[in-house]
Every structure is written in structure tokens, then in C-alpha cells.
Amino acid sequence: MPATTDPDGRTATAPQDDPDAPVTLINSFVVPADRDDAFYALWTQASLYFRARPGFVSLRLHRALTPDADYRYVNVANWSTRHDFNAAHATDEFRAIVTADEWKEFPASPAVYQVVIAVDADADTDAMQPAS
Amino acid sequence: MPATTDPDGRTATAPQDDPDAPVTLINSFVVPADRDDAFYALWTQASLYFRARPGFVSLRLHRALTPDADYRYVNVANWSTRHDFNAAHATDEFRAIVTADEWKEFPASPAVYQVVIAVDADADTDAMQPAS
Numbered sequence: 157m158p159a160t161t162d163p164d165g166r167t168a169t170a171p172q173d174d175p176d177a178p179v180t181l182i183n184s185f186v187v188p189a190d191r192d193d194a195f196y197a198l199w200t201q202a203s204l205y206f207r208a209r210p211g212f213v214s215l216r217l218h219r220a221l222t223p224d225a226d227y228r229y230v231n232v233a234n235w236s237t238r239h240d241f242n243a244a245h246a247t248d249e250f251r252a253i254v255t256a257d258e259w260k261e262f263p264a265s266p267a268v269y270q271v272v273i274a275v276d277a278d279a280d281t282d283a284m285q286p287a288s
Numbered sequence: 289m290p291a292t293t294d295p296d297g298r299t300a301t302a303p304q305d306d307p308d309a310p311v312t313l314i315n316s317f318v319v320p321a322d323r324d325d326a327f328y329a330l331w332t333q334a335s336l337y338f339r340a341r342p343g344f345v346s347l348r349l350h351r352a353l354t355p356d357a358d359y360r361y362v363n364v365a366n367w368s369t370r371h372d373f374n375a376a377h378a379t380d381e382f383r384a385i386v387t388a389d390e391w392k393e394f395p396a397s398p399a400v401y402q403v404v405i406a407v408d409a410d411a412d413t414d415a416m417q418p419a420s
Contacts, residue, residue, distance in 0.1 A: 274349075
């Protein structure tokens, strides 16, 4: 699915099986190099909503170091469970945020993942096995 | 830049300014649903090389929960500095790994980022400011 400005297309949905498993949203954004400030303002407003929802764990917003990257911004957000993730994306408040006209400037390509391998240099690395 | 199987295209390079700043590689892979085992084996071999390089911090390999995701696997890998990241990608050993014929089955789309916003639910959230 290509990056889109359609509100439905820019809402990642997770499958309904195993609702208690953690999920990670990876959402990539097309942002012109001279529109950083506008993107920051809009994205921050949306992130404040998600940070306040039950099950929010953490997020990292990444900015590309190469200006010609397809996606200059990528948000990686962890949620405690699929249930919490889906609930946060099913409210009227979320709908109002995602349908804001300002988002039409910044096509997004969201997808929902699970972490299958985790390795930390300063930790026990026996976790180098698929977690599924 | 679309996903590619060309060894040069699938090597993410970071700019040379500020070589002491941390970087994050986000590398997205096209993997057919029935080729998980082959991808795991190949990716794990490559990751063992990176894990042993100076400056490697951590990685998380993500698998999509929706089978129709453009990129069924996404690796997010943190490095201490751009210098370390670039050095790890400039060796003959890396070149031998990335040019393996088996990779032609799995187009990749790598790009290098910096973390600009980090929020953790259970930590001080005053870090909600661009880090640039």
C-alpha cells in the first residue's frame, strides 16, 4: 500500500487474534524538507492523544539524515497489547485528529508489527531467536 | 528510492557531518509470506556480523501482523555514532554478506535516521522536544 493522505488508509489496524500481545506501530511520513515545523506541530498534537491512552508504552520519532529519503520521518510506537492499540484508534477523538485537513500535506504509510528478534549489546543476547 | 536488490542500493549510508552523533538504521524488507524461514536464516547471519562491530547498540526485528504489508519485516538498529555505523558498512566482510545471491529474493529499503523525539510512558516525558 503506497503512502496515502486518505484518513482510512492512514489508520493502521491490527488483526484481532491474540489481543493481549504487544504490538509496534511503524508509521512512515512523506514530509518536504522545508515543512519540518508544520509536521512537528501536527504530529506532536496527535502524539499527545496517544500518549494519554491506556497501553501506550513508548515512541521514537526518527528524522532521516539523508534529505532524499522516501520517508523523512518514521514513528516507531510500542503498545502493551493489540487491544489497547485498537481501542486508541477507534475513538471519535482519534477520528477528529486523523481527519484534520493539515494531514493532507503529509502522506503516511502505517503498518502494525510484532517484535520477533531483540538484541542489546549490553545485555544477554540469547534472545536472538524468533519470538513467535 | 524503491526497495531494491542491488547491493549498492541496499547499503544505507549516513552523511559525514557530526560523526559522533548516534544514528538509527531503519531497513524494510519485502519478504513473501511463505519465505519467513529463509529470510530469518539470511538476516540472522548478517546481524551476527553487525552485533560484533564497535558501536552496535541494539536492534529490533519487526514482523508485520498484516500479511499484505508492503514490508513484512523492518529492522530498527541503533548505533553509538555515525562513524561506527559507516565503518561497519565499509568492510570487505560486509560487502561479502550484502552481495550474497540469496538476498536477491528479498528487496530492501534502508535509510539512516536520528531520533528526534523520545517518549516513554513510565519516564519523565519532558523529552517531548525535537532533539536537533
